[in-house]
Amino acid sequence: MLEQLAQDAQIASYQLATLSSRSKNQALKAIINQLVQHQSAILAANQLDIAAGKEAGLTDALLDRLLLTAERLAGMCQDIEQLIALSDPIGEEYQGKQLESGLFLKKRTVPLGVIGVIYEARPNVTIDIACLALKTGNAAILRGGKETLNSNILLVKLIQTALVEVGINAQAVQLIADPDRALIYQLLKLDKYIDMIIPRGGQTLQQVCVEHSTIPVITGGIGICHLFVDESADVEKAIAVIRNAKVQRPSVCNALDTVLIHQSIAYEFINRLVPALAADGVSFRGCPQSVAINATCQVAQASDFDTEWLSLTLGIKVVDDLSKAVSHIRAHSSGHSDGILTQSLKSADQFVAQVNSAAVYVNASTRFTDGAQFGLGAEVAVSTQKLHARGPMGLDALTTYKWIGIGDGLIRS
Amino acid sequence: MLEQLAQDAQIASYQLATLSSRSKNQALKAIINQLVQHQSAILAANQLDIAAGKEAGLTDALLDRLLLTAERLAGMCQDIEQLIALSDPIGEEYQGKQLESGLFLKKRTVPLGVIGVIYEARPNVTIDIACLALKTGNAAILRGGKETLNSNILLVKLIQTALVEVGINAQAVQLIADPDRALIYQLLKLDKYIDMIIPRGGQTLQQVCVEHSTIPVITGGIGICHLFVDESADVEKAIAVIRNAKVQRPSVCNALDTVLIHQSIAYEFINRLVPALAADGVSFRGCPQSVAINATCQVAQASDFDTEWLSLTLGIKVVDDLSKAVSHIRAHSSGHSDGILTQSLKSADQFVAQVNSAAVYVNASTRFTDGAQFGLGAEVAVSTQKLHARGPMGLDALTTYKWIGIGDGLIRS
Known part of the structure; x- marks a missing residue:
């Protein structure tokens, strides 16, 4: 039949x-x-x-x-x-x-x-x-x-x-x-x-x-999405983009799941990011280094970095450099939407060249991955x-x- | 490993x-x-x-x-x-x-x-x-x-x-x-x-x-290919195209497998086509009507029209009209290469619109379906x-x- x-x-x-x-x-x-x-x-x-x-x-x-x-x-x-x-x-x-x-x-x-x-x-x-x-x-x-x-x-x-x-x-x-x-x-x-x-x-x-x-x-439609905060990132703007990506509509596939932070700015950045987003109700799962920096973060389980949260939880991981950020994304991203927050043209180019996700962002929220936002007029699905x-x-x-x-x-x- | x-x-x-x-x-x-x-x-x-x-x-x-x-x-x-x-x-x-x-x-x-x-x-x-x-x-x-x-x-x-x-x-x-x-x-x-x-x-x-x-x-790479001889076809040119499609290199996927012939010209066309291609060593598997027209054709088994011959065998079937040709192609083509031989613009348009194969031809040999012939410079495969x-x-x-x-x-x- x-x-x-x-x-x-x-x-x-x-x-x-x-x-x-x-x-x-x-x-x-x-x-x-x-x-x-x-x-x-x-x-x-x-x-x-x-x-x-x-x-x-x-x-x-x-x-x-x-x-x-x-x-x-x-x-x-x-x-x-x-x-x-x-x-x-x-x-x-x-x-x-x-x-x-x-x-x-x-x-x-x-x-x-x-x-x-x-x-x-x-x-x-x-x-x-x-x-x-x-x-x-x-x-x-x-x-x-x-x-x-x-x-x-x-x-x-x-x-x-x-x-x-x-x-x-x-x-x-x-x-x-x-x-x-x-x-x-x-x-x-x-x-x-x-x-x-x-x-x-x-x-x-x-x-x-x-x-x-x-x-x-x-x-498609499964988004384990990352933003990498490069050492040259504009901190204010970076926090605004991360907040938007995480908080604006946490239940959807283009919402942020994990923030990767360059070790050279990790201390300052985490201590500004965590209280800022905690005020929006976000809770944090951090790598040992980020937990050591800010105890508001819970210790992340290994599987946390492979989780599409669809909620106000955010993974945080400190990485040595851009290459390590790319490696993490290659291992854990679902290939939906990943971005870099940086002032460096070189870092931006390298990230865009090396991260092979459906949508790759420079200094913009992952929330843009959407048929209407992309000007397609209609959306059948989001392919990964x-x-x-x-x-x-x-x-x-x-x-x-x-x-x-x-x-x-x-x-x- | x-x-x-x-x-x-x-x-x-x-x-x-x-x-x-x-x-x-x-x-x-x-x-x-x-x-x-x-x-x-x-x-x-x-x-x-x-x-x-x-x-x-x-x-x-x-x-x-x-x-x-x-x-x-x-x-x-x-x-x-x-x-x-x-x-x-x-x-x-x-x-x-x-x-x-x-x-x-x-x-x-x-x-x-x-x-x-x-x-x-x-x-x-x-x-x-x-x-x-x-x-x-x-x-x-x-x-x-x-x-x-x-x-x-x-x-x-x-x-x-x-x-x-x-x-x-x-x-x-x-x-x-x-x-x-x-x-x-x-x-x-x-x-x-x-x-x-x-x-x-x-x-x-x-x-x-x-x-x-x-x-x-x-x-891909499997071609059960058809040419439909419309009632308005130029007989000389049609036979030349069919010969090329069948005989030039019979062992490849874009070689012709079945000729469909409009009933209004079937008698004349089959009696010219069969001796012409028999001279090239082609043997024929025909529907009852084509066998009745020319006894050189063997009676086709049902499965013959679903066979990629890869040899000098050719199926022949008489059809009532263009619509019946399209129906046959929809049922039996592998979606590789199919064509119409016609002088009628209307028939050509209808055939091209209704036959949804990877390559659809008007008055040309199916043998053209090839990366080099299509000017692609290289061919990875032929997708069907x-x-x-x-x-x-x-x-x-x-x-x-x-x-x-x-x-x-x-x-x-």
Whole structure:
């Protein structure tokens, strides 16, 4: 049955691939209309999920992610309006040239085909991914968290109604509504029909996908992020950047996890940083040297430097020099966002050259790693792997290209 | 031990990533010098492989792939010279812009890191891949066919000598010399150290990699290729293109496997095509309708239309119209190279829009799908999957990018 669903999605993708931008935008407008018209039904379905979630003892944070309100729905509709306004990457032709053989060769941007997205209990992601996929002419198979099933079933039904209204195959967007986890493993083997899997969730989900999928997987969204305070750093500015990176929104992947500090300024810097951030509620896990400098720091366990805190905890480690900072980052970073705070051009260049994370910063907060901040207009996910797309993935990341060769009875000699 | 080898390659990749183009080209020159200086030793080592291969009863075709001669070595050195002359894609910065937040954001092309290549008994591939990896600042882990072990051990030793000569970590290029197949399965799990796996071999190897690898895999090199003869095709030109695609070099992946023929011209076309290609030694597997038209065709088995012939066999199938041709291609193509032969602009556009193969041709031979023919200067592999790179992969396909964000104590508001 899952195979049938995937096959249907592939068939729908053939139609999607040849739609004009206008048709795709009409579909997005029809989705907005459905969301507006059926707002009370959506909120009611969502309340069923919320009630079940409370009964199941979900944390307040999870319940908040799960919750839809009139205001949030309006925000989602605004996001779709913005998506409509973005230019459509599909159908662009480039690098066209006449080769020596006489062949006229060009590349054309085309949809990937069918994308499978596995995500947690956030009903807004259902709308988000479906719309990003449609905008780029891809079919989508959605597998949301079971806690949000009532919301998702209705949302996907409304999307499908909108698609049919504008003459698009409803199976272009499909939900795996059965909460059985075994279906995830089945999904990951359907490489005959699905072109890309995006797991939007924690380390365990990512690992399951990497280990079991025969479909290419875009891993990401896990940020063990570092800032290195070089000996020449401007202390005031450095503390401001570290505070922003740690405190502004600690629960997200681009929040700071570990500060590395050049030993030559460690004493002064730690004794200014720790009280400044403690005032914001930050607690510290330090290497022995930093604990010796400021006893507010607890002694870090080895695993602390491999932890994505997602909270107001901050690791602190004193390092001998920039090279040691780079070594630490190579060993412990998840390749998401890492930066240097320095006044030295040489140090900045060396750090940028040697740290191979998706986003590398000089004197700026790691919090900038985000599709909207990067001006991409939309964000599909944040990739921390190196193939196809790195860092915040915009609409382009849902496309590929084909080579088109044109001759007039042309043969290879 | 394999893990150590991969870890060493990763460490070497850190140095490679920061080398100038000049240093990398010096390494390539040093490799040429080693190949020239040690030509007789190379040919002697290769003769050991040839002798063992003859004893093991390898076919003449396999022995020919395995064979190195002075002439072939000279050709390999010329290929390296050409690679030296190509521009280095690494370090290019693009899409630089000042964002509203004040962040200056740009992308920089960087190496992937460590690439693992698994291939068959072709010693030239050892040199080829090592040099392509070095040119793009990547470390390479090579696993060649066991039949070519003596050749590969010496070739990699000479490459490593050349690297050390120019101050590069010898472990940038490493060979898995142990022929135990279990090592392939171990290699595919080393995602901590290896960034990309390229299997250059048959369907079984590709499938093993897709099923067992936790590292992203670039599949490709399998071509079940089609040409569709539309009702408006120029018959003379169509036969010339089909002959070229089938006969010029039948043993390669871009050679033609199946001709689809519009029913309205099937009678005339098949009766001209079959005798013309039979004269070149081609034999035919036809659908019942084509067999009825020309009894030279044998009746095709169902599996024949899913076969990459790699020989002078050609499938022939009569289809109702262009849409049916597209359906057949969607069901049976490996997504490598497919084309239409037509005089109709509308048919050409429809075919190009609906057939989503890596290379799609109009009135040209499928034989053009090749890095050199496409003007890429070098060919790493031919990808038939959709992520990262499609079709002939040039140097660019061995790169990724990082985002670099620069501020002056910049925080996200």
